[in-house]
Amino acid sequence: MIALAHSHQIYRKQCLLVNESTTLRRHAEANFAGKYRQWAKEHSFKSMLPGDVKAHKEKAEQAQRTINSHLTECKLSERVIPYSDKLFKQASIEWLVATDQPIQALEHPKFQEMIYVASRATNSVKIPSCKATCAEII
Incomplete structure (x- = not known):
């Protein structure tokens, strides 16, 4: 507390210390x-x-x-990863393992025909859904 004297009057001023x-x-x-x-x-x-x-x-x-x-947003369909034999080999092996296919599946003539047809696509390949595939088979 600080006391200030002014013209015979005493004013008391309280001081607060703050550490913020x-x-x-x-x-x-x-x-x-x-x-x-x-x-x-x-x-x-x-x-x-x-x-x-x-x-x-x-x-x-x-x-x-x-x-x-x-910045512009890049849509997933716009980003095309260029083909390489290494990338195709990796994708093939991952597909074999993930779907529990026999290694000979890559050598099957119908699998190779499917890859050949897809390779001629100019933009992208639309893979049919399970329902569409089932309806087409029936």
Whole structure:
């Protein structure tokens, strides 16, 4: 408690000590902004004054908006992975294992015919669903 004397009257002013960083930063910005920024610059320290933090955030958000404006969403169907023998071999082996096929399935004439037909597709191959396949067989 601090007592102040003024014209024979005593005023009592209560002081509170606060250790919150935001309060200290607001105080530093209000009273010592120039000195603090100079010290921060000399010591390669990022200024944590509330106004500077807000400016950093706004600058980062503006940069993100600029980046986002240049991005376009790539649909899965638009992304075509170029053919390679290595990629086909890998896909074949994964199919054999995942579907529990015999290794000789890759040598079956009907499997090879199916691959040959699919290889002539210009854009993509539409694989029929189970229902469509069942209906076609019946």
